[in-house]
Amino acid sequence: MESPGRLAELLDERAYLADDGLATAAFLALRMGRPLLLEGEAGVGKTELARTLAAVLGAPLIRLQCYEGLDASQALYDWDFARQLLHLKAAEAGGITDAARLEGEVYDRRFLIARPLLKAIETQPAVLLIDEVDRADVEFEAILLEVLSDFAISVPELGTIRAERPPVVVLTSNRTREVHDALKRRCLYHWLEHPSFEREVAILRRRLPACSESLAEQVAKATARLRETDLIKPPGIAETLDWTEALLTLGARELDPDVAAATLGALLKHREDHEAVLGNGFFGDLRR
Amino acid sequence: MVAVMTGFARTLRAAGVPADHERTQNFLRALSHLDAARPDDAYWAGRFTLCASADDLPRYDRVFRAYFGGLRAGRAKPAAITVVRHTAALAGDRGESGDGPVPAATASAVEVLRNRDVARMTGAELAEVHRLLALLRTGREQRRSRRFQPSHRGRLDSRATIREALRRGGETARLRYRTHRTRPRRVVLLVDVSGSMTPYADTLLRLGHALVRSEPRATEVFSTGTRLTRLTAELRHRDPATAMNAVSRAIPDWSGGTRLGEELRRFLSLNDAGGAVVVIASDGWERGDVSLLGAEMARLSRTAHRVIWVNPHKGQKGYQPLTAGMRVALPYVDDFVAGHSLAAFEELARLLGGANA
Numbered sequence: 001m002e003s004p005g006r007l008a009e010l011l012d013e014r015a016y017l018a019d020d021g022l023a024t025a026a027f028l029a030l031r032m033g034r035p036l037l038l039e040g041e042a043g044v045g046k047t048e049l050a051r052t053l054a055a056v057l058g059a060p061l062i063r064l065q066c067y068e069g070l071d072a073s074q075a076l077y078d079w080d081f082a083r084q085l086l087h088l089k090a091a092e093a094g095g096i097t098d099a100a101r102l103e104g105e106v107y108d109r110r111f112l113i114a115r116p117l118l119k120a121i122e123t124q125p126a127v128l129l130i131d132e133v134d135r136a137d138v139e140f141e142a143i144l145l146e147v148l149s150d151f152a153i154s155v156p157e158l159g160t161i162r163a164e165r166p167p168v169v170v171l172t173s174n175r176t177r178e179v180h181d182a183l184k185r186r187c188l189y190h191w192l193e194h195p196s197f198e199r200e201v202a203i204l205r206r207r208l209p210a211c212s213e214s215l216a217e218q219v220a221k222a223t224a225r226l227r228e229t230d231l232i233k234p235p236g237i238a239e240t241l242d243w244t245e246a247l248l249t250l251g252a253r254e255l256d257p258d259v260a261a262a263t264l265g266a267l268l269k270h271r272e273d274h275e276a277v278l279g280n281g282f283f284g285d286l287r288r
Numbered sequence: 289m290v291a292v293m294t295g296f297a298r299t300l301r302a303a304g305v306p307a308d309h310e311r312t313q314n315f316l317r318a319l320s321h322l323d324a325a326r327p328d329d330a331y332w333a334g335r336f337t338l339c340a341s342a343d344d345l346p347r348y349d350r351v352f353r354a355y356f357g358g359l360r361a362g363r364a365k366p367a368a369i370t371v372v373r374h375t376a377a378l379a380g381d382r383g384e385s386g387d388g389p390v391p392a393a394t395a396s397a398v399e400v401l402r403n404r405d406v407a408r409m410t411g412a413e414l415a416e417v418h419r420l421l422a423l424l425r426t427g428r429e430q431r432r433s434r435r436f437q438p439s440h441r442g443r444l445d446s447r448a449t450i451r452e453a454l455r456r457g458g459e460t461a462r463l464r465y466r467t468h469r470t471r472p473r474r475v476v477l478l479v480d481v482s483g484s485m486t487p488y489a490d491t492l493l494r495l496g497h498a499l500v501r502s503e504p505r506a507t508e509v510f511s512t513g514t515r516l517t518r519l520t521a522e523l524r525h526r527d528p529a530t531a532m533n534a535v536s537r538a539i540p541d542w543s544g545g546t547r548l549g550e551e552l553r554r555f556l557s558l559n560d561a562g563g564a565v566v567v568i569a570s571d572g573w574e575r576g577d578v579s580l581l582g583a584e585m586a587r588l589s590r591t592a593h594r595v596i597w598v599n600p601h602k603g604q605k606g607y608q609p610l611t612a613g614m615r616v617a618l619p620y621v622d623d624f625v626a627g628h629s630l631a632a633f634e635e636l637a638r639l640l641g642g643a644n645a
Contacts, residue, residue, distance in 0.1 A: 024332040031321040081446030088458050097457040106450060177560040181340060185310060188336040191345060272583060
């Protein structure tokens with residue numbers, strides 16, 4: 001891959017339209033071997049970039065979904081207790097009591113369950129997606145920082161497992177809280193915006209070939225206006241795609257108020273937002 | 289080229305973007321992979337490496353334009369921020385007692401002071417209350433932590449069991465157990481610093497200082513009014529006077545209006561209130577849209593572990609929650625308490641420790 005432009009073409013081949021900034025960010029992440037931290041509102045295509053990047057590189061996507069309470073045994077590795085115990089029982093039955101030997105056997109790599117971070121370090125090549133890092137506890141960021149600095153995980157009973165070739169890492173955050181500065185420093189930081197009108201039309205056409213130019217334009221115009229409205233959760237590109245698909249499924253050629261209202265659930269996910277949009281007759285003046 | 293680029297980083301730093309040495313090195317490294325002569329590439333490489341947050345982007349754009357747009361900014365100073373200092377309009381200084389030394393407070397004097405409304409105190413009395421407030425230490429409700437500790441009950445501790453079996457030469461005789469440790473639950477204090485709260489805001493922020501000092505890692509304090517401002521860092525100073533000085537510099541909207549609904553919305557969109565005990569200290573004198581306040585309170589009550597509303601006026605005899613803002617907010621409040629005297633603050637501290645109202 002010689003330039004950001006070339007990467008954009010490759011992403012485009014897999015129906016992901018990246019603008020100049022995002023293509024450059026991804027290009028640098030690959031070239032510099034640094035994690036890419038994508039921040040932005042939900043549904044602007046952060047997760048999808050990781051998925052498409054994996055397809056472009058022909059590498060498996062390894063995903064770590066973050067949540068409150070996520071801990072090392074879920075993110076790094078865990079020992080397979082049941083099999084360890086079975087092994088000990090079998091040894092006991094066989095009359096083996098040499099503690100040193102048993103210890104070596106029980107803490108063998110085959111009894112270690114690799115969770116996403118370890119799996120990513122052991123897989124070459126790999127794309128590691130650390131999704132919604134802002135949802136994990138602040139303490140968990142310390143674990144992440146360690147892994148992303150050295151691309152090595154140390155297992156006390158086994159030693160250090162190091163990546164021969166570090167995985168490509170994409171972190172996403174919806175910015176429900178600030179990610180710790182030390183972690184940000186490790187990463188290339190990119191703030192993703194909602195796509196421009198032209199880009200959104202292009203994305204809709206590219207992802208949903210059945211969608212006509214005029215429907216795509218009407219949908220993009222309506223969503224762009226909704227994003228300006230004071231909603232609890234403005235629709236992202238993911239929601240726009242869902243909505244358009246719903247419209248197409250109902251055989252709509254044009255965005256008229258009735259079909260728009262009937263399919264609104266694909267676009268807006270809060271009751272208050274539905275009421276706000278339907279209440280002020282948002283779709284009433286669509287045709288103008 | 290390197291000199292031009294480091295100069296750019298330095299200008300950014302002067303403008304308040306955290307473009308320090310390490311970030312500058314990353315910037316140069318990124319540029320080496322791109323076409324540094326192309327303004328677009330320089331723009332993006334700098335944005336990815338020198339900025340740390342979406343908040344930095346407008347400043348970054350401004351400096352980039354100034355620096356590379358021919359109009360070299362030279363030493364760009366950060367835009368001047370007009371700081372409205374808090375003119376302590378604390379009522380009560382009626383001249384008769386002045387600010388003389390506080391006589392050694394006897395037990396009963398402290399008792400009287402504890403129940404007095406801070407808005408009606410003399411400067412000396414208030415200083416004494418602030419001194420006592422600084423000594424206030426609050427407990428916290430506990431939440432389950434993700435870490436474990438050995439225990440006699442709870443979940444099987446597979447690691448310890450295997451270790452134990454190995455010590456016994458492979459004999460799996462004894463099972464070990466572990467339970468989650470507990471951690472203090474986070475407290476978020478939002479102090480209304482608008483005009484109508486002027487007699488109380490200073491004391492409430494000092495309460496914030498006591499809370500931060502009690503549990504520095506599990507407390508967040510914000511001022512609200514028209515501009516939500518995070519004050520936690522300022523309040524970490526050990527000395528109350530230093531902390532309060534830092535706070536008064538940080539708050540841009542002392543004694544302004546109140547748009548609690550909007551502020552709460554902003555707070556909820558930028559911060560994670562999940563699992564926290566959220567304390568709102570305000571008289572509910574909402575100047576903005578009351579229905580928005582209601583909707584945001586509803587959202588807050590769904591996100592937070594517990595919502596406590598502190599209203600200084602509640603301590604007055606015959607108080608009724610009549611302000612429109614207070615009325616829409618109350619259905620979503622778990623505890624509605626007074627906040628006008630030292631005794632009221634001690635009661636609040638008790639609530640934060642997990643007691644019931």
